[in-house]
Amino acid sequence: MRIAVVGGGLAGACCAHELAVSGKDVTLFDMGARGPGGRASCRPAEGYCFDHGCQVLAPVDRQFQNLLSNWEARGIVTQWEGRVGTLEAAMGLFTPRHKTTADVGDGAPAGDEGDKHCESPDSSFCGSGFFGALQAAKLYVGAPGMNSICERLLAAEPNVTVETYCRVTRVDWDGEQRTWRLDGLRGQSLDHSKEGNTPYFLGTFDALVVADVMAGTPGTPGTLNIDQEYHPLEKHFSAMAGVPPGSLFSAMIALPRALEGVPFDAAVVKGSTDLQWICRDSSKPGRGRDDGHECWVVVSSADFALRMVQAMPLSIDGKYNPQTQVYLDSIAPKLLAAFQDCVASFLNNGENLQPTYLKAQRWGNAAPATSLELPHECIHDPELNFAACGDFCSPEFGAHGALRSGHAAANLI
Ligand SMILES: Cc1cc2nc3c(=O)[nH]c(=O)nc-3n(C[C@H](O)[C@H](O)[C@H](O)COP(=O)(O)OP(=O)(O)OC[C@H]3O[C@@H](n4cnc5c(N)ncnc54)[C@H](O)[C@@H]3O)c2cc1C
Numbered sequence: 001m002r003i004a005v006v007g008g009g010l011a012g013a014c015c016a017h018e019l020a021v022s023g024k025d026v027t028l029f030d031m032g033a034r035g036p037g038g039r040a041s042c043r044p045a046e047g048y049c050f051d052h053g054c055q056v057l058a059p060v061d062r063q064f065q066n067l068l069s070n071w072e073a074r075g076i077v078t079q080w081e082g083r084v085g086t087l088e089a090a091m092g093l094f095t096p097r098h099k100t101t102a103d104v105g106d107g108a109p110a111g112d113e114g115d116k117h118c119e120s121p122d123s124s125f126c127g128s129g130f131f132g133a134l135q136a137a138k139l140y141v142g143a144p145g146m147n148s149i150c151e152r153l154l155a156a157e158p159n160v161t162v163e164t165y166c167r168v169t170r171v172d173w174d175g176e177q178r179t180w181r182l183d184g185l186r187g188q189s190l191d192h193s194k195e196g197n198t199p200y201f202l203g204t205f206d207a208l209v210v211a212d213v214m215a216g217t218p219g220t221p222g223t224l225n226i227d228q229e230y231h232p233l234e235k236h237f238s239a240m241a242g243v244p245p246g247s248l249f250s251a252m253i254a255l256p257r258a259l260e261g262v263p264f265d266a267a268v269v270k271g272s273t274d275l276q277w278i279c280r281d282s283s284k285p286g287r288g289r290d291d292g293h294e295c296w297v298v299v300s301s302a303d304f305a306l307r308m309v310q311a312m313p314l315s316i317d318g319k320y321n322p323q324t325q326v327y328l329d330s331i332a333p334k335l336l337a338a339f340q341d342c343v344a345s346f347l348n349n350g351e352n353l354q355p356t357y358l359k360a361q362r363w364g365n366a367a368p369a370t371s372l373e374l375p376h377e378c379i380h381d382p383e384l385n386f387a388a389c390g391d392f393c394s395p396e397f398g399a400h401g402a403l404r405s406g407h408a409a410a411n412l413i
Helices: 010-021 062-073 121-126 147-155 234-241 302-311 325-344 398-412
Strands: 002-006 025-030 043-045 048-050 084-088 093-096 160-164 166-174 179-186 200-205 207-210 245-255 266-270 275-280 294-300 357-368 379-381 386-388
Touching (some): 002 010, 002 166, 002 179, 002 200, 010 025, 010 147, 025 166, 048 245, 062 398, 121 245, 166 200, 179 207, 234 379, 234 386, 245 302, 245 325, 275 325, 294 302, 294 325, 302 357, 325 357, 386 398
Parallel strands (some): 002 025, 002 207, 025 160, 207 386
Antiparallel strands (some): 043 048, 166 179, 179 200, 266 275, 379 386
16 A cells, blocks of 8 residues: 655654554655754754754653653654753743652653643643643653654655655545545745746555645645645645644754853743743754854744734735745844843853854744644544644644654554
């Protein structure tokens, strides 16, 4: 059986991996120019590299902990023993997470369900204490970057073919043959500022898994074209299009020296209108530098992102509105200033906080503001040999939700 998976984030990569383990022949398409990973990716730039999306995998229940322990043994993730806690931005007060959470030790999560009631009101779609980072007993990352999780999952099985830098633009169901035909664009022709590129035929498949809510949502970079009068995926795509996006911005900041006076490696920021997470990216395993420079990543508050997106919408008249360099250059200094405010009280007066590299990233759909209520944590249509998966299908937040949904789709397709 030949299965196409559209999307190589955590959900798609997990689904493709499990399908291949069960003997299926899988082709995974991802439009990322730097390989699979989606929001769990890293950005190389000017000799630096940043986890600019997903920051940490925080197992707040036993099932997720078991999966990550298994992956740790296989070298897919590694533990990060960073100093993580809460930063009261206005007071410059850092509280380590073990002082705010009952840490029950030795791999056991703080509670099977985690504490879902202590998030700040404006970041509710990021889950408790920033995707569980304050609650989980152990924290995990991909090494040397977050993208290595998807890369390793996909490389582990020989019967997965990965086509990156390839955007599927159209899927058509042949009811007689019971097959899916896929068309799409490759490489430079993906450029959203250019119109009129002719899609290529990508292949014919017995089953289709769509692993991103964007594919079913008009006006996004991944929108799949189903512009026929009647398309069998119409009802599934309209359910996906109804999932409200939760937007965020991140900023990648490289400094010429380590901020030794700052007593944490990552903090959930309280009391800042602009930031909710600040992280010394260089403190994660495999990211240390020998030139003394230090990489930081900050993640905006949902409120900051809302203000920016109101001023410059994600789509205009149903058409994707790409993030231009000029636009991002107008956002980055705002996030840098918020970062400087957060760490200023830990530094000596006049300590140099001018970055050697600074760049912002808009995440139009960083995490769904709400998820679909589904019986199996994925959309499944057995008549069409079709499934859709991703964090938007699971009641669990972030990476955990994406992985659960990818696993469900692999079981059902
Ligand atoms: C700034 C930020 C910080 C975060 N921090 C955390 C955290 O610390 N912990 C946590 O648990 N979660 C975190 N999250 C959320 C987490 O990253 C996501 O929930 C998770 O990665 C979603 O995985 P996914 O597979 O569902 O989707 P995605 O990662 O979005 O994967 C979908 C993939 O499909 C591809 N695609 C879409 N359409 C097409 C098409 N037509 N053709 C080809 N390819 C296509 C996309 O390019 C993408 O690679 C964070 C997110 C952001 C943005």
